[in-house]
Structure formats: structure tokens, C-alpha cells
Amino acid sequence: MACILHIETATEVCSVAVSKDGELIFQREETKGPSHAVLLGTFVDEATKELRSKGLKLDAVAVSCGPGSYTGLRIGVSEAKGLCYGLNIPMIAIGTLKLMASAVAKKGLxxxxxxxxxxxxxxxxxxxxxxxxxxxxxxxxxxxxxxxxxxxxxxxxxxxxxxxxxxxxxxxxxxxxxxxxxxENVYPSAIDMVDLAEDVFAKKEFVDSAYFEPFYLKEFVATIAKNKVLPPHQNVK
Known part of the structure; x- marks a missing residue:
């Protein structure tokens, strides 16, 4: 059993949770995203303050690793990597689709x-x-x-x-x-990561935070607004 910070940003929902010995002790969630770049750092900061107030230290960080939104996954995994590096703790990767399936199965839906x-x-x-x-x-x-x-x-x-x-x-x-x-109303959430992350922690099946990449499934393709496309006769230097 351990104290684990959970991060989920694979869809429009941004959520952070902390569990201690399998019990949820902190959670923050916003379902009206996407605004992960703004919210995630705030949620993590609130979580760490809560931990300090209880005299607790993190043993690992778990992150939902995809598939999902390219930008959301990149933000979540980057945050997890930074925390793991700074605190010298292991990183746990949880597949987003498995996370959702786990929530439905556990709740008996x-x-x-x-x-x-x-x-x-x-x-x-x-x-x-x-x-x-x-x-x-x-x-x-x-x-x-x-x-x-x-x-x-x-x-x-x-x-x-x-x-x-x-x-x-x-x-x-x-x-x-x-x-x-x-x-209806099923989405990936950090609060549903607890059991999966605890199982991975017990088995010590950690990922290398220095080299780990999200499971994007497809390559990111940037799009350009039509009013930003230059006419064929114009050259960019």
C-alpha cells in the first residue's frame, strides 16, 4: 500500500486525486474543459498542500496514458514526469480505456x-x-x-x-x-485510478519516467485555418 497521486487528462475532463493505502483522501475534478494547461498545475498544488498538512509524502505518481486527446495526454504525462523526477519517485501508467472499463465494472453498472x-x-x-x-x-x-x-x-x-x-x-x-x-455519463477520472494504480505499485511494474511517452495511438496532425493558408503564388521565406 502506498500514497499515490493520480492524474487524468485524456479527454475534456481534468482530474487529480490522492490515495493513501487504497483510500481516497483528496480529489479535484473539472468536467467543462478542456483547460488542462491551467487547471492541472493548480489541482496538483492543492494536492501537495493537502499532503503536507497531513504529514504525508508521495510514494508514486500514476497517470492515465491514453489513448485520448494528444494535448491532454501530453500535459498530464509531462506533469507526472516532472513530479517523479523532482521527488525521485516511480511513475505508474494506466491505460485510459482500461480505466474506464474498470470504473463500469467496479460500480456494477x-x-x-x-x-x-x-x-x-x-x-x-x-x-x-x-x-x-x-x-x-x-x-x-x-x-x-x-x-x-x-x-x-x-x-x-x-x-x-x-x-x-x-x-x-x-x-x-x-x-x-x-x-x-x-x-451514459462514463468518463475517465482520477478517482477511479486508485485500485489499478495500487495493483501496479504492489507488483512494482513502473515505467521509466525519463523516456515514457503517452499512448497516442495515432500521430498528431496539425490543422491550419483556411484563412491562414497562403495563396499558391506567395512564397514563404
Missing amino acids: VDPAILLCPMIDARRMEVYDALFDSQLTLVRDVKADIIDETSFIEILKDQKIAFFGNGSAKCKDALQSPNAIFV
Whole structure:
């Protein structure tokens, strides 16, 4: 058991929590983002002040490592790296989709026989997703899927699947099978990282904070506003 700071910034939600011996002792969360660059440092500062007031020291930092928002993940992992380096403590990486599946399973939101499919919005009809059973065993690998009426069709013939996360709402019209179940108001949160992080800490399955990179799944592609594009005849020097 340990004192662990948990950071989650993979979606529009920014959250920070601290657990001591598996019990939550601090939490801050903002769901109306994205404003991670402003909020995360403030939340972490409040968490460290709370620790000092209780005479506690951190044993590790856990961070949700993706897939998800490129910018959000970069901010969260950078903060975790800085803390681990400065405090000389280990870093724990928690997969964001597994984190979401764990929250649904732990809260008993669906029957244990139903497969769990967390979905994170990747714009248009694309989502980052994976399939887990109720024991969090990975049934289908993490993918970037473009959802249409044929998605998951073979599995849905014989098996119920619970879809949730900020990517699932836009998939309701496409996934018309009676075996497709949609669970609302599920998002990755630092408060749901506690059990997963404690398990990793006990097994000492830490990542190298000096070289670790978030699991972006896809390369970041910058876009340029149309009014910023130069006409073909203009040259940039």
C-alpha cells in the first residue's frame, strides 16, 4: 500500500486525486474543459498542500496514458514526469480505456456477463476503443475504429456489449443491434485510478519516467485555418 497521486487528462475532463493505502483522501475534478494547461498545475498544488498538512509524502505518481486527446495526454504525462523526477519517485501508467472499463465494472453498472467497450471520441465517426470482460481481461485490442452499421456486428450476434465514454453517443444510430447497450455519463477520472494504480505499485511494474511517452495511438496532425493558408503564388521565406 502506498500514497499515490493520480492524474487524468485524456479527454475534456481534468482530474487529480490522492490515495493513501487504497483510500481516497483528496480529489479535484473539472468536467467543462478542456483547460488542462491551467487547471492541472493548480489541482496538483492543492494536492501537495493537502499532503503536507497531513504529514504525508508521495510514494508514486500514476497517470492515465491514453489513448485520448494528444494535448491532454501530453500535459498530464509531462506533469507526472516532472513530479517523479523532482521527488525521485516511480511513475505508474494506466491505460485510459482500461480505466474506464474498470470504473463500469467496479460500480456494477452492467451485468458481469456483458462485454465492456469504452469509447473515446477521435472526431467525426472515429473512436478509440477496446473490448474487456468484467475481469478487465482484454478481449479485443485497442484500436482506432470508424464506426458504421457493420461495426462489432459479428460479436453482437451472440454477445451483449456495453458501450460508454464520450465516443459512444455518436455511435447509437450506427449500432442498432438489440445486444448493444449504451451507458451514459462514463468518463475517465482520477478517482477511479486508485485500485489499478495500487495493483501496479504492489507488483512494482513502473515505467521509466525519463523516456515514457503517452499512448497516442495515432500521430498528431496539425490543422491550419483556411484563412491562414497562403495563396499558391506567395512564397514563404
